[in-house]
Amino acid sequence: MTLRLHDTATRETRDFVPLVPGRAGIYVCGLTVQSEPHVGHVRSAVNFDVLRRWLSASGYDVDFIRNVTDIDDKILTKSAEQGVHWYALAAAMKRELDKALAAINVLPPTYEPGATGHVPEIVELVEQLIDRGHAYAAEDGSGDVYFDVRSWPAYGELTRQRVEDMEPAGDADPRGKRDPRDFALWKGWKETEPSTAAWPSPWGRGRPGWHIECSAMAGKYLGPAFDVHGGGVDLRFPHHENEQAQSRAAGRPFASYWLHNAWITTAGEKMSKSLGNSLLIPEVLKRVRGIELRYYMVSAHYRSHVEFSFEALEEAAKAFRRIEDFLDRAAPAVGTWFAALPEAFVAAMDDDLGTPAAVAVVHESVREGNRLLADGPSEALGQRFGEVIAMLDVLGLNPSDEAWAPSGSDDRMTEVVDALVQGLLAERTAAREAKDWARADAIRDQIKAAGIEVEDTPSGPKWSV
RNA sequence: GGUGGGUUGGCCGAGAGGCGAGGCAACGGACUGCAAAUCCGUCUACACGGGUUCAAAUCCCGUACCCACCUCCA
Numbered sequence: 001m002t003l004r005l006h007d008t009a010t011r012e013t014r015d016f017v018p019l020v021p022g023r024a025g026i027y028v029c030g031l032t033v034q035s036e037p038h039v040g041h042v043r044s045a046v047n048f049d050v051l052r053r054w055l056s057a058s059g060y061d062v063d064f065i066r067n068v069t070d071i072d073d074k075i076l077t078k079s080a081e082q083g084v085h086w087y088a089l090a091a092a093m094k095r096e097l098d099k100a101l102a103a104i105n106v107l108p109p110t111y112e113p114g115a116t117g118h119v120p121e122i123v124e125l126v127e128q129l130i131d132r133g134h135a136y137a138a139e140d141g142s143g144d145v146y147f148d149v150r151s152w153p154a155y156g157e158l159t160r161q162r163v164e165d166m167e168p169a170g171d172a173d174p175r176g177k178r179d180p181r182d183f184a185l186w187k188g189w190k191e192t193e194p195s196t197a198a199w200p201s202p203w204g205r206g207r208p209g210w211h212i213e214c215s216a217m218a219g220k221y222l223g224p225a226f227d228v229h230g231g232g233v234d235l236r237f238p239h240h241e242n243e244q245a246q247s248r249a250a251g252r253p254f255a256s257y258w259l260h261n262a263w264i265t266t267a268g269e270k271m272s273k274s275l276g277n278s279l280l281i282p283e284v285l286k287r288v289r290g291i292e293l294r295y296y297m298v299s300a301h302y303r304s305h306v307e308f309s310f311e312a313l314e315e316a317a318k319a320f321r322r323i324e325d326f327l328d329r330a331a332p333a334v335g336t337w338f339a340a341l342p343e344a345f346v347a348a349m350d351d352d353l354g355t356p357a358a359v360a361v362v363h364e365s366v367r368e369g370n371r372l373l374a375d376g377p378s379e380a381l382g383q384r385f386g387e388v389i390a391m392l393d394v395l396g397l398n399p400s401d402e403a404w405a406p407s408g409s410d411d412r413m414t415e416v417v418d419a420l421v422q423g424l425l426a427e428r429t430a431a432r433e434a435k436d437w438a439r440a441d442a443i444r445d446q447i448k449a450a451g452i453e454v455e456d457t458p459s460g461p462k463w464s465v
Numbered sequence: 466g467g468u469g470g471g472u473u474g475g476c477c478g479a480g481a482g483g484c485g486a487g488g489c490a491a492c493g494g495a496c497u498g499c500a501a502a503u504c505c506g507u508c509u510a511c512a513c514g515g516g517u518u519c520a521a522a523u524c525c526c527g528u529a530c531c532c533a534c535c536u537c538c539a
Contacts, residue, residue, distance in 0.1 A: 232539035
């Protein structure tokens, strides 16, 4: 079995052949920390987390670099509006992002570099580009440095566009540019900007342009050539096109494969256009658990557009609980078991991370497991149980993963509720033994009114919220 | 204007020439004191119009509608 990935640069799904056998270097464009993370933002993180977990499960040694853009125009604008330091806003939003990602079990990257910590590497790269004749300092004395699009014939190769067909940036400041499509590598400091948002450089004080940080940091941590570069589809142009042009013009081969995840939209529109905050992660997590939100995202293919709705999310949550219920009910009946991935699951994941088909395999194992469960403990049941655990681990959806462990206070609360409910259930069991059905049902209704469901199982009554 | 993607059953969501993904909902049956859960079964769809083929949701041509990107974006 070979992993195949859809490379958006060639628009082909092809075998994954790493530069170094057994190792995989991945660079993913993370977020600009300028506002609270919403459902759309974390999809990318979940998608690439699945890629990373699958490579690890397949035996690769994975270097996973995900950057965080901690200085840019938007951060400066928003912080000015809010009357806070730009770095305070960036740091606060970074903490929110970390919380959101932890809540959906996205593993921390191998390293998470930020632009502000890599100014020397960025300056070095810009100097290389100037030396090679692919960049120039603006002649208007602004301190800006631009990439010279016309000097790089391959410009546009990633997105198959011809420079002539591109619309010049209507809103971009054309001063000092040789061509309207040239983009900033370095932005000279302006008097309207905080003095803290500038670093020394050969072109005067200033800050990095948006695209250059990724080229510099990918180069630093993964080398001039690496395996996979990922991000959202919207980043293909200009961000990734520019990253590739800069890196290759500086003599670095850059990424072998480009992977792009599709959007989650609401009301047919991208979320950044949507108003309101109901889609912020903490709000969504009031409706479903983190593991259910992750299941919702994993059950669609990463290249498929998802139209977000709470109805669909809650439906996904129900589907996931079916899997969870099986594990809960099977666990006491399972003796020895070992984790092994079914072939169909491996085939699905190897086929460009076919998580929908992989999830279908999980459900098939669950159904088979449920069937076996009726006959009591067996080796076959242990196999199904192990399969389900192993598959969920790959998807980051294993309920017993400590990442999902409830906080201490939740644990305490569960104990308290359990003590109360057990008392009522004992009374109900006594009524049932006396065949006093009216009394038994009245107790069940009373518990239900508090939001707790009671189920009778061969091993006695069970309750769940 | 240029580039890319989409339209699948009541709903979500896969598939990419033949061999009915999966889930949710609904309905019927088994089990149950009644339920719940579980299992079995039912409902069997591919925007529209042509074409290619023994065979098309899948390939080709055309049409309609939707979305994304074209220097702020996951």
